[in-house]
Amino acid sequence: MEQFLQQIASGLANGAIYACVALALVMIYVSTDHINFAQGEMAMFSAYISWQLMDWGMSFWVAFILTVLISFAMGVLIERLILRPLHNAPVLSIIVVFIGLLAIFNSMAGAFWSYLIKEFPSPFPKADFGIAGVIGPHQLGVVLVTLIVLGLLFVFFRYTPLGLAMRAAAQNPQMARLVGVRVDWMLALGWGLAASVGAVAGIMVAHIVYLEPNMMGGILLYAFASALVGGISNPAGAVAGGFIVGILENMVAYAGNQIEKATGIYIIGNGEKLTVALIIVIFVLTVKPAGLFGRVVVKRV
Amino acid sequence: MAASSKKWVLGVIVLAVLVPLLQPVFPDVVSNYRLFLISTMIIAAIAVLGLNLLTGFNGQFSLGHGAFYAVGAYTAAILMDKLNVPYWATIPAAAIVCFIVGYLFGLPALKLEGHYLALATFALALAVPQILKYKWLEGLTGGVQGIVLMKPEVPFGLPLSEDQWLYYFCLLVMIVLFWGAANMLNSRSGRAMMAIRDQYMAADTMGIDTALYKTVTFGISAAYTGIAGALSACAIAFVAPDSFGIFLSIKFLIGLVVGGIGSLFGSVLGGIFYVLVDNSAQSLTQFIRNDLGLPFDLSAYTVFGVLLIAIIYLMPMGIAGGLYMAYRKLRGARA
Numbered sequence: 001m002e003q004f005l006q007q008i009a010s011g012l013a014n015g016a017i018y019a020c021v022a023l024a025l026v027m028i029y030v031s032t033d034h035i036n037f038a039q040g041e042m043a044m045f046s047a048y049i050s051w052q053l054m055d056w057g058m059s060f061w062v063a064f065i066l067t068v069l070i071s072f073a074m075g076v077l078i079e080r081l082i083l084r085p086l087h088n089a090p091v092l093s094i095i096v097v098f099i100g101l102l103a104i105f106n107s108m109a110g111a112f113w114s115y116l117i118k119e120f121p122s123p124f125p126k127a128d129f130g131i132a133g134v135i136g137p138h139q140l141g142v143v144l145v146t147l148i149v150l151g152l153l154f155v156f157f158r159y160t161p162l163g164l165a166m167r168a169a170a171q172n173p174q175m176a177r178l179v180g181v182r183v184d185w186m187l188a189l190g191w192g193l194a195a196s197v198g199a200v201a202g203i204m205v206a207h208i209v210y211l212e213p214n215m216m217g218g219i220l221l222y223a224f225a226s227a228l229v230g231g232i233s234n235p236a237g238a239v240a241g242g243f244i245v246g247i248l249e250n251m252v253a254y255a256g257n258q259i260e261k262a263t264g265i266y267i268i269g270n271g272e273k274l275t276v277a278l279i280i281v282i283f284v285l286t287v288k289p290a291g292l293f294g295r296v297v298v299k300r301v
Numbered sequence: 302m303a304a305s306s307k308k309w310v311l312g313v314i315v316l317a318v319l320v321p322l323l324q325p326v327f328p329d330v331v332s333n334y335r336l337f338l339i340s341t342m343i344i345a346a347i348a349v350l351g352l353n354l355l356t357g358f359n360g361q362f363s364l365g366h367g368a369f370y371a372v373g374a375y376t377a378a379i380l381m382d383k384l385n386v387p388y389w390a391t392i393p394a395a396a397i398v399c400f401i402v403g404y405l406f407g408l409p410a411l412k413l414e415g416h417y418l419a420l421a422t423f424a425l426a427l428a429v430p431q432i433l434k435y436k437w438l439e440g441l442t443g444g445v446q447g448i449v450l451m452k453p454e455v456p457f458g459l460p461l462s463e464d465q466w467l468y469y470f471c472l473l474v475m476i477v478l479f480w481g482a483a484n485m486l487n488s489r490s491g492r493a494m495m496a497i498r499d500q501y502m503a504a505d506t507m508g509i510d511t512a513l514y515k516t517v518t519f520g521i522s523a524a525y526t527g528i529a530g531a532l533s534a535c536a537i538a539f540v541a542p543d544s545f546g547i548f549l550s551i552k553f554l555i556g557l558v559v560g561g562i563g564s565l566f567g568s569v570l571g572g573i574f575y576v577l578v579d580n581s582a583q584s585l586t587q588f589i590r591n592d593l594g595l596p597f598d599l600s601a602y603t604v605f606g607v608l609l610i611a612i613i614y615l616m617p618m619g620i621a622g623g624l625y626m627a628y629r630k631l632r633g634a635r636a
Contacts, residue, residue, distance in 0.1 A: 100609030107602035
């Protein structure tokens with residue numbers, strides 16, 4: 001039983017990370033209809049930036065906040081400089097640009113900081129809590145930080161004029177433009193926010209998976225699965241999807257483990273995590289493309 | 302195909318056949334290593350052609366063609382390793398296996414468009430190395446270690462070196478495959494493929510069985526890339542899961558975009574291009590470190606990434622498209 005609870009707890013912690021990356025993906029998807037294949041590598045690059053800042057002697061949280069700001073600027077710049085001119089380009093061009101960004105971020109991280117695995121510190125105390133043995137301090141911290149970030153985003157989008165303008169720009173660009181919202185800049189801000197949320201995920205996960213240029217590959221795949229499960233057009237759904245997929249991932253591995261213990265037959269385990277994500281992605285895409293909470297898109301022919 | 306371009310193609314083939322014969326004359330220029338490198342380019346060109354058939358001529362995206370390359374390579378390796386099948390017989394076997402796998406993947410792909418298909422294939426590319434390491438397949442695939450093979454031997458006592466023979470073998474496969482692709486594209490089926498790309502709805506209304514064409518194209522495309530994978534298994538004489546990750550698929554995409562989307566000639570250029578960059582990255586790094594004194598390890602992927610974006614901005618039709626435009630300008634024809 002304790003093992004089962006442990007699996008749920010670590011699923012929640014992973015889920016928090018997936019939720020962040022999925023939310024970043026959805027924020028860009030909702031406003032521009034693009035799926036950002038470079039989201040994971042951007043988050044990885046942000047994690048490296050914060051590592052570098054700490055290496056220069058900053059404390060964790062100072063580096064954290066600086067990194068989030070730098071990532072915001074990075075996101076805005078990418079949107080303004082690279083994607084804006086391709087406003088009306090065909091889908092393939094956009095995908096190719098994203099793959100190009102992925103390759104650039106990945107190889108630049110390797111070039112600046114080498115491909116050697118780096119330890120990444122955790123800001124949370126080592127001491128055990130009351131629920132010791134079930135959830136570790138870092139896992140609990142990750143969930144808390146994620147919830148705070150999500151709460152801040154919710155407040156921003158729900159209760160501030162700028163948040164309202166951004167939602168308007170995403171939902172109905174023409175109308176928004178008519179009432180004086182600068183839609184172009186809203187998209188760029190959306191990109192910046194997405195990059196910041198991704199940065200939080202990158203920094204939080206770097207302690208768990210260790211810092212290296214390819215660390216986000218699997219996480220990005222799970223974030224895709226989360227966004228799809230929750231409905232790629234629904235930010236709240238993406239967050240829920242993140243937690244669902246995070247728990248599901250650990251449950252599948254746990255069940256596989258139990259089956260192997262009981263029958264001695266290996267079916268599925270930790271080595272198949274990406275395959276599970278692939279199956280989720282293809283299953284949701286073909287069977288229920290709107291996901292659990294997404295809007296069903298009806299196309300007029 | 303116009304008569305003049307037929308002459309060109311014949312000329313290039315004759316040149317390609319003559320290259321190894323120059324080896325005794327210029328041993329330094331045409332080294333065994335260079336011949337091997339050209340063989341790798343040929344293999345790359347076939348793989349890019351496979352992706353081009355799908356994306357360039359049928360309008361379906363794939364960021365996961367590395368998966369089919371892997372299936373081809375592993376089919377060839379397992380047949381050679383476990384069943385002692387001769388290397389040349391593994392090529393058609395890999396084609397058949399990959400056709401089936403590609404066709405099956407094409408079925409769910411029917412429901413996906415644009416970004417979503419890219420997403421599904423991207424997920425496939427990320428998962429491939431793990432699938433190859435799956436415990437139940439370990440007996441066949443050799444798990445993390447992979448499979449070590451023998452290099453193809455020179456048949457009939459021909460007076461050729463191993464690398465020379467490999468070169469001719471790859472060249473032969475490539476000529477057959479490009480000839481097949483050119484003929485297919487020039488036929489009713491090829492026009493149907495392109496009609497689906499250009500105007501899906503109209504093609505459907507005209508009575509083209511769009512679902513059949515799309516899935517079969519997926520199969521053929523996978524078969525082409527799979528053949529390239531099988532050839533690479535023969536050439537490198539080694540397969541291992543981690544060489545089939547997401548970056549392999551990205552290389553094919555590079556070849557496709559840089560060479561020219563929807564151009565047979567572009568596939569060749571694309572294949573040559575990505576192998577060249579991949580191979581010169583090392584010397585580029587040395588140049589940056591030693592001559593410029595910068596502490597970077599510039600990898601080929603920085604070049605790839607920058608080029609991908611630059612090409613989209615400057616030459617959306619790739620090198621082949623750019624050359625064609627330049628040619629027409631020189632001829633003074635109206636564009």
